[in-house]
């Protein structure tokens with residue numbers, strides 16, 4: 001292994017399905033090579049959650065509640081380059097479908113009206129406060145690079161990370177992004 | 181600590197950072213544990229925003245509930261749509277759906293064991309948290325990590341080969357599936373089976389050795405009595421794609437058997453608590469919260485009479501040597517998961533050998549016939565229900581979902597309680613508790629993404645607050 005310092009990376013998981021993180025794990029054996037170049041710090045797949053100062057921050061998911069926003073802003077402060085991983089982070093995607101409905105009605109359906117629920121009430125203690133509307137991350141912070149897809153497949157993630165590690169901005173076209 | 185109740189210890193794993201789950205431990209006047217709460221703090225509202233969508237869109241939308249087990253939602257949703265169409269789908273379509281499901285079972289369980297839990301078992305509970313993850317595993321046990329990665333990859337490749345992509349494939353559709361399997365692709369999957377089986381057995385060996393050398397710890401780890409629920413075949417064998425519901429009690433006695441999943445609502449109710457976004461299902465007859473039941477790998481093996489494939493059955497014989505054939509330790513979820521990987525791989529082989537697997541008779545095209553449909557499946561983490569009501573145009577009027585991790589909500593709270601009882605003594609927090617609480621939750625492999633979001637490997641912050649509201653001790657890792 002070379003003495004070149006590893007690039008420090010943190011990843012966070014906001015309002016999303018974890019599919020983007022799973023797609024990252026789909027790098028499979030390429031993970032072994034990748035972890036020679038990068039040091040994974042805070043991440044849902046590691047035990048460190050205090051986000052340290054890092055070179056690269058990777059975000060999955062949209063901003064759905066106040067804690068999502070707090071985490072996003074913390075990561076932005078701590079990283080040099082912020083990457084939006086996947087459509088939820090970039091556009092709001094499926095979580096933002098709830099924007100068509102009034103939040104109180106969404107909550108009432110979930111906790112009061114559902115047919116199997118008995119004497120339900122909307123949770124309101126300890127749990128974070130939901131935002132009225134789900135928003136993509138660039139409405140809150142500056143985003144330096146995007147990896148589109150729901151999820152982007154592992155090849156797209158590999159391409160973007162290797163380009164960024166080489167100091168280049170990834171370019172997306174029909175050869176490396178798919179929407180099927 | 182923001183909690184106003186002075187007798188609450190908060191384990192604040194993810195609030196400030198990840199924000200997806202946290203734990204509080206409540207003390208009585210004497211300083212003894214009187215309650216524990218596992219809070220789930222994410223909510224996305226699928227049951228509301230699906231209203232008005234065309235029913236055939238539901239598999240693709242609901243897949244986005246969870247990226248770890250999207251195939252479960254795809255299949256439960258497609259089965260619900262089949263019920264709305266009022267069709268029995270062609271046999272080849274069923275086989276292909278089950279094939280994809282078995283690929284998912286293998287990959288999801290491999291992820292849980294190798295990527296998330298093995299670091300604890302192989303690197304040690306008290307090893308450096310900075311390295312106690314899959315990266316540390318890669319660095320310290322590269323061969324084991326590689327096997328885990330390859331095993332998960334095999335399952336993901338089955339999903340991709342059958343459905344076109346690894347995560348959120350567009351494959352199960354109302355009335356069947358939308359692509360047939362070629363003989364070439366079938367043979368490619370078959371070629372990968374021996375290696376995958378080798379690694380699955382390697383994992384089971386590894387775990388069995390650990391259990392042999394840590395017998396007391398693993399047999400008593402968050403062990404408690406509960407009811408169990410899952411699908412079984414007509415002869416009582418383990419089942420994941422189809423089958424009927426069976427409920428058993430703490431002694432393994434059957435409460436309900438061969439129950440049509442469409443009548444789930446007669447048997448299961450859900451309660452809510454103000455402090456969690458995850459609802460609390462319970463067996464109605466026993467009431468809330470007494471009607472606690474567990475689902476998932478441990479429950480499936482506890483309710484099943486047998487396994488229909490030989491190598492998994494052999495592994496299952498050891499499982500059944502327990503009292504009443506019931507395993508109560510939360511730790512044994514890991515064991516059950518590995519037995520199920522062997523089953524999934526054997527089942528994949530059977531499915532690939534079936535001459536119908538390459539048939540092109542894969543879909544029935546028809547109009548919606550019924551105003552209501554229920555679809556159920558055994559997701560990797562347990563029974564998953566989708567239930568939709570549609571109008572005359574096939575638009576969703578209402579949707580009700582009960583996800584696997586939800587069923588285990590009461591049990592996960594109970595698991596935390598039993599660890600707290602053991603490790604919180606004399607108003608003092610012990611270091612070991614942090615790891616143990618985390619590990620107890622992780623046994624359930626909670627897919628909080630499904631209900632909400634993931635715990636992953638949680639950070640912990642525990643504050644001990646005395647009766648006057650003063651923080652007297654804080655532990656963090």
Ligand code: SF4
Nearest residue numbers: 016017019086087088
């Ligand atoms: S972009 Fe798609 S895969 Fe990624 S978190 Fe969102 S729903 Fe999941």
